[in-house]
Amino acid sequence: MVKYWMHNGLMRASDDAGKVGGRSDRDTPAAPSDASGKISRSKGAGGLAQLIAKHTGERIRFFLLRSHYRSTSVFGDEPLAEAGSALETFYRLFARAEKILGQSVYDIPYAIRRSDSKPPEASSALLVEMAQFRESFLTKMDDDFNTGGATADLFEMARSLNRFIDQNKLEESATPEACDQLKNGLSVLRELAALLGIFRKPVPSSNHSSTDGNVVEGLMQLVIKLRMEARARRDFATSDAVRDGLKEIGIALQDGKQGTTWEIQK
Amino acid sequence: MSVYPIRVYNTLTKTKEPFETLVPGKVGMYLCGPTVYAEAHIGHMVGPVIFDTVKRFLTYCGYDVTWVVNITDVDDKLIVKSKEKGISMFQLATEMTADYLSNLAALGVNQIDRMPRATDCIPEIVAFVSELIEKGFAYESTGDVFFDVARDPEYGRLSNRTADDQQGEGGGAAARKRSSGDFALWKSAKPNEPSWPSPWGHPRTNLRYPWRWTRPSLPTPRKRTCPKSMLPRQTDGQVLDAQRSDESFR
Numbered sequence: 352m353v354k355y356w357m358h359n360g361l362m363r364a365s366d367d368a369g370k371v372g373g374r375s376d377r378d379t380p381a382a383p384s385d386a387s388g389k390i391s392r393s394k395g396a397g398g399l400a401q402l403i404a405k406h407t408g409e410r411i412r413f414f415l416l417r418s419h420y421r422s423t424s425v426f427g428d429e430p431l432a433e434a435g436s437a438l439e440t441f442y443r444l445f446a447r448a449e450k451i452l453g454q455s456v457y458d459i460p461y462a463i464r465r466s467d468s469k470p471p472e473a474s475s476a477l478l479v480e481m482a483q484f485r486e487s488f489l490t491k492m493d494d495d496f497n498t499g500g501a502t503a504d505l506f507e508m509a510r511s512l513n514r515f516i517d518q519n520k521l522e523e524s525a526t527p528e529a530c531d532q533l534k535n536g537l538s539v540l541r542e543l544a545a546l547l548g549i550f551r552k553p554v555p556s557s558n559h560s561s562t563d564g565n566v567v568e569g570l571m572q573l574v575i576k577l578r579m580e581a582r583a584r585r586d587f588a589t590s591d592a593v594r595d596g597l598k599e600i601g602i603a604l605q606d607g608k609q610g611t612t613w614e615i616q617k
Numbered sequence: 618m619s620v621y622p623i624r625v626y627n628t629l630t631k632t633k634e635p636f637e638t639l640v641p642g643k644v645g646m647y648l649c650g651p652t653v654y655a656e657a658h659i660g661h662m663v664g665p666v667i668f669d670t671v672k673r674f675l676t677y678c679g680y681d682v683t684w685v686v687n688i689t690d691v692d693d694k695l696i697v698k699s700k701e702k703g704i705s706m707f708q709l710a711t712e713m714t715a716d717y718l719s720n721l722a723a724l725g726v727n728q729i730d731r732m733p734r735a736t737d738c739i740p741e742i743v744a745f746v747s748e749l750i751e752k753g754f755a756y757e758s759t760g761d762v763f764f765d766v767a768r769d770p771e772y773g774r775l776s777n778r779t780a781d782d783q784q785g786e787g788g789g790a791a792a793r794k795r796s797s798g799d800f801a802l803w804k805s806a807k808p809n810e811p812s813w814p815s816p817w818g819h820p821r822t823n824l825r826y827p828w829r830w831t832r833p834s835l836p837t838p839r840k841r842t843c844p845k846s847m848l849p850r851q852t853d854g855q856v857l858d859a860q861r862s863d864e865s866f867r
Contacts, residue, residue, distance in 0.1 A: 354639060356628040356775060359667055362660045399657045399720050408723035411659065412666050415724075420667045421626060426659055465621065465678050492674050495626045495633055496667070546673050548666075548725040 360423040402431075409554055410435045416498040416547050437506075441550065444509050446614075448537055450607040451521045452530055457553050459534055461542040465489070468542070475532050477515045481539045484508045488543050498547060505547075508540045575604070575611045621678050629775055643681050646672060650686040650732065653713035654694040657720045669726040676728075688714055688734045696810055706811055710734075739813045746802050747816060757817050758793040760805030766798040 403411060414434035418424045445456040462468045468485070471478035484504045491500035515536065516522065519529050544550040574593060581589040594604050601616050623636035638644055648668050651661055665686065672682045690710035699709040714734075721729075735742070746762055749755035755764050766772045791797060806812035 352639070355625050355634070355636075357625065357671075358628045359663050362663055399659055399662065400716070402659060403720065403723045408725060411662070412724045415663055415666045416670060420663075424663075463677065489621075493621055493623045495624055496671055496674065498667075498670060546677055547670055548673060551725060 357420075359420045360418075362424055362426050406431050406435060407554055409549055410438060413438055413502075413547075413549055416549075417502050419497055419499045421495075422499075438549075438554075440506065440509055441544075442554065444513055445550075446605075446612065447516055447522065448512070448533060451516065451525050452534060454534075455553070456537055456541070457550070459538050459541055461538045461545065463542075463545070468539075471535075475535075477511060477532050477536050478539075480511050481508060481536045484511070485539050485543060492546065501543070502547070505540065505543060508536070508543075512536050512540070571602075571613050575613065578604075579611070623675075623678065638680070642679070644675055644683070646682060646684040648684070648686045650688050651713075651717050652689040652692050652694055653710050653717060654692065654698045655713060656716050657713075661717070662720060662724055662726075665721055665726045665729075666724055669728045672728040682728075683730050684728055685731045685733065686729050688717075688732055690714065690734045690736050691811060693804075707736075710736075742803075743813075743815050749802065755802055756795065760817060761793065761801050762803035762817060763794050763799040764802055765795060766800075767796050772798075 410431060411434075414426075414431050415424070417434060417437075424430075448456050471482045473479060484507050487507075488501045488504040491497040491504070494500075512533065515533060519525070521529055521533065525533075541550060574597070578590045578593040581587075581593070597604060597613070598616075602613055603616050605612050605614070624633040625636045626633050646668060648664050651657065668684065672684050675682050688710075691706065695706050695709055699706040702709060721727075746755060749764070750757065750762065753765070754768050755762055803815065803817065805817070
């Protein structure tokens, strides 16, 4: 037998359409009305594969989870791009941490059961703070799966972790103790992100589909390798020309311990 | 009693209720899946992404969760679309199911345990419709079988509508129904349409809304079946369904 019936809000194509159904749609299951602006096949919606190619699946997923499931969400390129730049906050943090730790954030283990988590060492202000955000995140999830509210705690966590890196100047030099704290803090972030099904694996470039992304990634690795070879034979004119040329087309190279990474500049 | 203070908004009672499972530690979730007659759009991903997240969260909280999403691969829309494309209904369903699955994968939806297709469940559907007729909740009318909404005083409670509010099916069906709100559980096949043998004549069948019958546990017919207004909406009619038994999942 069924104990709970759950219904998600509709996805609308515009703000105006959203107002037609308004509150009644959130409080009661909305009637499927064509006048409501609800996205439907009969009105020509489709092309999800192209949308994924343009925005990546992670971005679309994050966009969907940023609002409460019972609310009506307005869909479009703009809110998706917004979700994308929100995600960049985390990707940038992960890139910073990777350079400091010499390890991919995606390889940091995390608790997979709620009961696995232990109270943080009181000596670490960072970890005490992270535990508070974790508590806040889980309280929101307990309250009818409020993913939208919970994502706010992820941003707070990213802010704390970035601040920890800045204040301790970890990019210049990091003690093993500081690295451990950073790693444990990231582990908490990963634990909660996993509940939302995000940051499961690296997104090579958020601007490309998996197919295009693979080609671009392959090309970039080739360019990076050729540049490294130029540098190895002290041909700095060529290596600089590669870097500057890429910069002109909006691609930034970053040299670090783990080799060279690249990203598309906004 | 749950270890964690989880609360769930129940559409039926319009309140947030403490989350307690029927069987300690076990949760069954059922989500109305797609009718695979065309490529998916973003609206089809809302339910899967949300319930993928719900399952991740409940699993994290220690529950043993089984999640079933059905695929409706026989329906009027499939028949019409496949004719337009000049391919068989089954080929269309196969192609569009593949599209759906690849979109799910791209969005990280990987928690679904079972995806039964309606055409794989015909014997169960026939048995269930038969049972509904036997118990007086459905009736046959010239080869079609309709659900009798008048027999259910609770009908429409979930959607907050009365049986009279329900849109009746137009065309020839209206004359063959007891009440305009009655909806087809089983449709007779027209020539050249896919068909399966049934007690209501042979060969015929053109299933309508079959996901009702592919639920993880096929229970004894409940008085409050999925109201019609809930039925045609794939992405906004979800059920978190704490099932009594997990045996029927297998």
